[in-house]
Amino acid sequence: MSERYNVQVTETKWQQYWQENQSFRAITDPTRPKHYTLSMLPYPSGRIHMGHVRNYTLGDVVARYKRALGFNVLHPMGWDAFGLPAENAARKSNTDPATWTYDNIKNMKAELVRMGLSLDWERELATCDASYYKHQQKLFLDFLKQGLVYRKEAWANWDPVDNTVLANEQVIDGRGWRSGALVEKKLLSQWFFKITAYSEELLQSLKTLERWPDKVRLMQENWIGKSEGAYVQFFVAGSEDEKIEVFTTRPDTLFGASFVAISANHPFAKKLAAKNEKLAAFCTECNRTGTSIVDIEKGEKLGMDTGATVEHPFDPAWKLPVYVANFVLVEYGTGAIFGCPAHDQRDLDFARKYNLPVKAVVLPEGEDPASFTVGNEAYTGPGKAFNSDFLDGLNTEAAIKTAIKRVEEVGAGKGTVQYRLRDWCISRQRYWGCPIPIIHCDACGAVPVPEKDLPVKLPDDAEIGRPGNPLDCHPTWKHVNCPKCGKPAIRETDTCDTFVDSSWYYARYCSASCEDKPVEKADMDYWMPVDQYVGGVEHAILHLLYSRFFTRAMKACGYIDIDEPFDGLFTQGMICHESYKDEQGEWLYPEEVKKNSDGTAVHVKTGYPVNVGRVEVMSKSKKNVVDPGQIIDLYGADTARLFVLSDSPPERDIEWTEAGVEGCWRYVNRLWRCVTEPKFAIAAPDEAAPASFGDKALIVRQMTHKTIVEFTQDLEGFHFNRAVARARELSNALDELDGSGQGDGFALREGLEMLVRLLNPMLPHITEELWQQLGHRVPLVKSIWPKADPALLVETSATIAVQVNGKLRATIQIAKDADKATMETAALGQEGVKRALEGLSVKKIIIVPNKIVNIVAA
Numbered sequence: 001m002s003e004r005y006n007v008q009v010t011e012t013k014w015q016q017y018w019q020e021n022q023s024f025r026a027i028t029d030p031t032r033p034k035h036y037t038l039s040m041l042p043y044p045s046g047r048i049h050m051g052h053v054r055n056y057t058l059g060d061v062v063a064r065y066k067r068a069l070g071f072n073v074l075h076p077m078g079w080d081a082f083g084l085p086a087e088n089a090a091r092k093s094n095t096d097p098a099t100w101t102y103d104n105i106k107n108m109k110a111e112l113v114r115m116g117l118s119l120d121w122e123r124e125l126a127t128c129d130a131s132y133y134k135h136q137q138k139l140f141l142d143f144l145k146q147g148l149v150y151r152k153e154a155w156a157n158w159d160p161v162d163n164t165v166l167a168n169e170q171v172i173d174g175r176g177w178r179s180g181a182l183v184e185k186k187l188l189s190q191w192f193f194k195i196t197a198y199s200e201e202l203l204q205s206l207k208t209l210e211r212w213p214d215k216v217r218l219m220q221e222n223w224i225g226k227s228e229g230a231y232v233q234f235f236v237a238g239s240e241d242e243k244i245e246v247f248t249t250r251p252d253t254l255f256g257a258s259f260v261a262i263s264a265n266h267p268f269a270k271k272l273a274a275k276n277e278k279l280a281a282f283c284t285e286c287n288r289t290g291t292s293i294v295d296i297e298k299g300e301k302l303g304m305d306t307g308a309t310v311e312h313p314f315d316p317a318w319k320l321p322v323y324v325a326n327f328v329l330v331e332y333g334t335g336a337i338f339g340c341p342a343h344d345q346r347d348l349d350f351a352r353k354y355n356l357p358v359k360a361v362v363l364p365e366g367e368d369p370a371s372f373t374v375g376n377e378a379y380t381g382p383g384k385a386f387n388s389d390f391l392d393g394l395n396t397e398a399a400i401k402t403a404i405k406r407v408e409e410v411g412a413g414k415g416t417v418q419y420r421l422r423d424w425c426i427s428r429q430r431y432w433g434c435p436i437p438i439i440h441c442d443a444c445g446a447v448p449v450p451e452k453d454l455p456v457k458l459p460d461d462a463e464i465g466r467p468g469n470p471l472d473c474h475p476t477w478k479h480v481n482c483p484k485c486g487k488p489a490i491r492e493t494d495t496c497d498t499f500v501d502s503s504w505y506y507a508r509y510c511s512a513s514c515e516d517k518p519v520e521k522a523d524m525d526y527w528m529p530v531d532q533y534v535g536g537v538e539h540a541i542l543h544l545l546y547s548r549f550f551t552r553a554m555k556a557c558g559y560i561d562i563d564e565p566f567d568g569l570f571t572q573g574m575i576c577h578e579s580y581k582d583e584q585g586e587w588l589y590p591e592e593v594k595k596n597s598d599g600t601a602v603h604v605k606t607g608y609p610v611n612v613g614r615v616e617v618m619s620k621s622k623k624n625v626v627d628p629g630q631i632i633d634l635y636g637a638d639t640a641r642l643f644v645l646s647d648s649p650p651e652r653d654i655e656w657t658e659a660g661v662e663g664c665w666r667y668v669n670r671l672w673r674c675v676t677e678p679k680f681a682i683a684a685p686d687e688a689a690p691a692s693f694g695d696k697a698l699i700v701r702q703m704t705h706k707t708i709v710e711f712t713q714d715l716e717g718f719h720f721n722r723a724v725a726r727a728r729e730l731s732n733a734l735d736e737l738d739g740s741g742q743g744d745g746f747a748l749r750e751g752l753e754m755l756v757r758l759l760n761p762m763l764p765h766i767t768e769e770l771w772q773q774l775g776h777r778v779p780l781v782k783s784i785w786p787k788a789d790p791a792l793l794v795e796t797s798a799t800i801a802v803q804v805n806g807k808l809r810a811t812i813q814i815a816k817d818a819d820k821a822t823m824e825t826a827a828l829g830q831e832g833v834k835r836a837l838e839g840l841s842v843k844k845i846i847i848v849p850n851k852i853v854n855i856v857a858a
Contacts, residue, residue, distance in 0.1 A: 005672035007636035011765040015116060023781045024063075024118045026074040028510075028526050035071035036527050037063040038506055038566075040535030040543075041078045044104035044126075045085065048111045050575040050618055050656060051536070053628050054644040057762075058572055058720070059534040060117045061645070064761035065715050066531075067118070068785040074527055076509040077112065077119045079105050081128035082433045083498045084162055084178055090432075090464045097432040097464065101128055111629060116637045116764050118781075123512035127501035132508065133434040134455030135518035136500065139550075140437055141448050142557040148194045151446060155265055155331055156425065158186035163468055164429045165190065185265070185287035190427035191436055191494065195549045199224060199419040201563070202548055211568035213651075216540040223541050225420025230404045232413040234260055234310035234338065236268075237319055244268060244310055244322070247333040247418055251407060252399035255388040256340040256361035258351055260310050261303060261325035263335040269324045272306050279304055279324065286326040301350045302326045313412035314389070325350065331422065342374040352376070361388045362396065424546065426497045431462050431470035433495030441482035441489040450483050456491070469493055502543055503550040506530055506565055524560045529567045537571040544569070570718055573653040575644070577624040579613035587623040591630075615655050626656055635665045638763040642668065645762055646724035667728065668766060671759075674731065675752055675770045680739025683746040685775035694741030699797045699813045701743075703733045704751045705788040711758045712785070724762070730755055736813075749774070757786050798850040802827045804836040805857060820847050827853040 018024065039059035042052060063075035079101075086097035093100065105126060112119070125132050143149045157166040159176035166176055171183050195202075203224045206217045229249035236242040244260055262269050264286035273280040282304045303323040312318035320338070327346060328337055341351035342360040351358050360374050362383040369386045385391035385399040394402060404415040427436070435456040437449035449456055459477040462470040471477060471493040482489040510523040529551075535543075544566070551565040580588040582603060593610050595601050601610040618625045631640045642664040648654045693701065707730045714723035734751045737744045753774060760767040760780045771780050795816055800823065802810040810830035814823060824845055827833060833855065840857035847853050 005669055005676075005766070007638070007668075007766075010769045011114070011116060011636055011638070014765045014768045015113060017768075017779070018116075018118070018781065022122075024067075024073075024075060024120050025122060026072065026076075026120045028523050029072055030526055032072040033070070034074065034527060035063075035066040035532070036074045036510075036530045037066065037532045038074075038076065038509070038530045038534070040533070040539065041080045041502065041505060042108065043083065043085070044079045044081055044101055044108055046104040046107055048108055048115075048628055050626055050628055050644070052112075053115065053640055054572055054575055054650075054654070055534060055536070056112065056115060056117055057641045057644050058570065058650055058718075059532070060115075060119075060641075060764075061715065061720060061761040062532050062534070063118050064764060064781075065785070067781075068757075068761070068783065070784060073118075074123075074509065075117075075119055076123040076512070077117070077121065078123075078125035078505055078509070079108075079127065080498065080502050080505075081105065081126045082133075082495075082501055084164070084430060084432070086128075087430060087432045087464055096460070098128070098460075101126075101432075114629075114632055114637055115641070118764070123509050125505065125508060125512060127434075127498075127505065128432070130455045130457050131515075132505075133501070135508065136434050136496070136504070137437040137449070137454050137456060138451060139504065139518055139554065139557070140496075141451065143193065143553050144448060146553070146556050148197065148553050148556065149191065150194065151189060151191050153187055153189050154192075154425065156186050156188050156190060158184045158188075160184055162430070165425060165427055182288070187265075188427070190425050191438075191492075193424040193426055193500075193549065193553075195424045195546070196419065196421055198549060198552050199226070199421050201552065202421075202545065203419075205548070205563060209564065209567075209569070212566075213537075213569065213571055216537065216544070216569060216571060219540045220545055223421065223545065226417065227420070228415075228417050229400075230407050230413050230415045231334070232313055232338070232407055234313060234320065235316070236322075237309040237311055242268075244336050245334045245413075246336045246338050247416070248338065250340070250343065250400065251403035252385055252388070252391060252394075252396060253340040253343050253361055254312070254314060254338070254403060255385075255391065256342050256359045257312065257320055257338045258341055258357040258359065259321050259323055259339040261323045261328050261337050261339055261350070263328045263330040264324055264326070265330040266324075266328075266335045268308075268322075269306070272308060273324075276306075279306060283324060286324070301346060301353065303350060303354060305354070313407060313410065321356075323350075323354075333418070341378065343378055343380055345378040345380070348374070348376070348378040359387060361385060361391075424497075424499075424549070426500055427494040428497050429469040429472070429493075430495055431458065431464060433498060434501060435471070436492040436494050436496060438492040439480055439482060439489045440492065441485065441487060443487060444482055444484045444489075446492075447482055447484050447489070453483075471495070499542060499546050503546040504554065506533075506547070507551075507554065507560065519554075519559055521559065524562075528560060529562055529565050532568045532570065533566040534570050534572065536574075540571065570651070572650050573648070574617045575656055576615045576617050576653050577626060577656045579616050579622045579624040581611045581613060583608055583611075587621070589623045590626060617653070618656070631661065635661060636668070636765070638766050639665045639668050641762060642724065645720045648721055650718055650720055667731075668763065670731065671755070671763075671766060672770065674734065675756070675773050678748065680737075680748075681745055682752070682774075683749040685749075687746065687749075689746055690743045693743035693747065695797075695815065696737055696741045696813075697743040697747035700733050700737055700747045700751055702792050702795075702797060703730060704747075704754050705792040708754055708758065708786050708788040709793065715761070720762070723758075727755060727759055754786055756780070757783065800827070800850070801852045802830055802833055803852065803854045804833060806854065807836070809833045809836045816850060818849075820849075823847055823849075823853055827855065 037059055039056050063073050067073045081101050086101050089100045090097045157171050159166050159179055159181055161179035161181035203226055227249045230251045231245055231247050233243045233245050264283035273283050303325040306322045308322040309319040339347040341348040341358040343362055358374055363369050363386045364383045382396040385394050391399045407413040437456050439447045441447055459474055462474055464470055478491040478493055480489055480491055507519050510527040511519040514520050547565050552563055554560045580593045582588055592604050593601050594604050601612050603610055643661050647660055707726050711723045711726050737748050756767045756770045768780050797813050798816045800812045800814055809832040812826050814826050837857055842857050844856040
């Protein structure tokens with residue numbers, strides 16, 4: 001009898017073996033089929049959390065499985081290491097961002113190693129390292145040459161606390177996504193990536209991403225936001241050539257127009273505000289309100305009549321008032337709209353507030369044109385045009401086309417296609433980011449930094465604690481000579497949005513040791529695209545869209561020949577836990593709470609009652625987090641891995657429970673005992689199969705080989721929880737062997753070996769140890785994935801349900817098409833059936849061949 005399973009010794013042993021033998025090192029080898037498995041790189045916050053455990057376990061299962069299939073697997077890891085959290089932490093701890101970041105990387109790497117991940121650590125990168133951002137600066141200059149980078153003055157979302165520009169997507173309900181401060185509008189000179197050059201291509205290529213979740217493709221499609229419509233010009237009354245241009249997707253509703261609204265930053269608004277103090281004050285107020293689309297939709301619609309009017313494009317005698325409105329943004333469309341209140345809810349709310357006309361011009365099916373009116377809810381659906389002159393009687397689609405044609409005929413506009421997608425503003429006014437490699441010269445303008453001078457490194461002595469951009473405030477760093485004329489000049493003090501760092505890291509992994517260029521073309525041709533990408537759905541829009549743009553831009557620069565970076569995408573669910581509060585309403589950590597059998601809870605130290613909240617996504621703010629390190633200390637990495645794989649489908653949220661973890665720990669130990677403490681002698685490793693097998697042994701062998709097929713299919717389909725269930729079923733079947741039947745020893749060894757091999761991608765440490773215990777010298781990390789014997793996949797037995805008075809009391813494995821007498825005898829011999837029949841007489845036995853035995857007793 002062997003010793004009890006020592007998880008810490010075993011896991012440390014095999015982690016050292018993998019490291020010493022470079023078991024997961026990937027080398028470009030065009031003679032071998034490749035598989036590139038990648039999990040989204042983490043931000044080095046200091047500690048891994050259970051979300052990391054789930055994400056990286058899922059990717060690791062894929063990597064180990066594909067390696068066992070014979071693929072040359074690339075499975076790297078790095079750190080998304082730039083960003084404001086490091087600056088904020090530096091301010092609080094009186095340290096510098098680099099020290100804070102690299103200390104965190106060291107700690108988190110040690111924790112990831114303890115998870116037993118099959119990572120090629122030789123390719124490790126940190127986006128804050130000059131050896132990485134040197135190449136990012138080179139890509140910036142390459143994109144600039146290709147016309148994919150430009151600088152312009154633009155209105156920006158300004159976070160007054162973090163003192164930086166935010167993308168629209170980083171403004172949540174009008175507040176900065178990190179600071180929570182109310183966002184302001186500010187006009188700044190900023191750098192942009194011309195992502196709109198690929199708007200149509202990014203949209204159409206979504207159709208080719210068949211291994212992406214439908215919801216992610218839909219989210220990207222909506223974000224790109226293709227719409228067909230027309231630019232329509234409203235000439236300013238009393239002016240010869242001044243006009244306000246709007247873009248609309250519903251020109252069929254022009255006859256329902258009752259006003260034109262412009263942004264507070266529209267040129268016409270500025271012109272009028274220069275002579276109108278009240279209007280100027282209103283424009284200023286508009287720039288203080290939230291800037292996100294959600295915030296604008298939820299907020300009160302406010303406007304001010306400018307006193308100006310415009311002519312209707314179809315009837316110059318028809319004048320419409322011009323308002324400045326807080327819900328019109330200069331950066332969207334043309335910064336102006338026409339309002340048709342009857343058929344747009346926002347316009348209707350505005351019209352009701354300012355007593356503007358509401359004229360219905362689209363008639364829903366079944367409505368009477370003489371009586372149809374719009375109350376407090378706009379009608380936005382299709383119908384037939386009415387009250388619309390030459391459009392009357394046309395359905396919506398035909399009316400739109402006819403209206404566009406008439407707009408073009410009268411010289412008041414033109415039909416066009418527009419996208420919601422805007423160019424990507426990458427300028428950020430912060431220190432801890434990749435410096436933009438540009439030098440500003442009064443004589444020469446914006447001059448690219450010569451490639452020989454890359455990287456442009458961050459200064460080590462920047463003052464992080466003072467307000468404003470530390471690079472702009474640095475006394476010497478920004479002062480340089482112009483590379484063209486040699487005169488004094490100024491470095492660009494903006495740094496790159498951190499989304500830039502994570503938009504090409506997957507490519508750098510392929511050529512991590514390349515020093516003279518961002519990537520080697522031969523590496524790109526071999527490894528790209530990523531075959532399986534794993535990460536959170538929170539990155540469904542920005543990160544993935546930006547990465548898709550970057551691949552196309554790198555293709556334009558000759559680095560790569562593909563368009564799409566990620567062939568397959570899997571987005572895992574979140575990990576959830578109960579939340580707890582004490583009597584003062586303060587959040588408590590799970591380890592501070594003791595649960596009672598009746599569901600109530602008390603504080604571990606004080607004994608005072610604790611309020612048990614709902615199950616929510618783990619969050620540091622609510623303290624309902626579990627430390628993976630403590631779980632690994634107690635139960636080992638394999639147990640933690642098994643839990644996140646077995647409890648629910650990986651795309652769904654999972655609830656972390658102590659009972660669930662303990663159940664996984666019990667199974668790990670059961671697996672250990674099955675091999676090290678068998679109930680009877682297992683056949684020797686080289687023992688030949690007997691000429692024949694008893695019924696039980698044959699049934700177990702058939703189930704073993706069926707499990708190989710089904711387990712493999714589950715891994716291919718990301719049904720990891722189903723695969724775990726199949727492994728448990730096979731474990732149960734092996735327990736049925738007692739050594740009395742012919743071939744039981746062989747069937748047990750075969751079943752245990754297959755069970756260990758199948759579970760290896762999920763439980764890599766214990767399965768390697770058990771494989772060795774079973775007498776094998778070549779470790780599983782070098783072994784090939786098992787294949788089922790076709791002869792044993794032929795169904796020769798059936799699983800029969802046995803019921804007593806309609807209630808399930810047992811299941812039996814029996815030869816397929818067994819006669820009724822055999823089925824009766826087998827059913828009546830089951831212990832569960834015997835107990836159910838105590839004190840009763842059997843009245844009737846109903847048998848459905850190969851399916852069920854129902855015993856009627858009274």
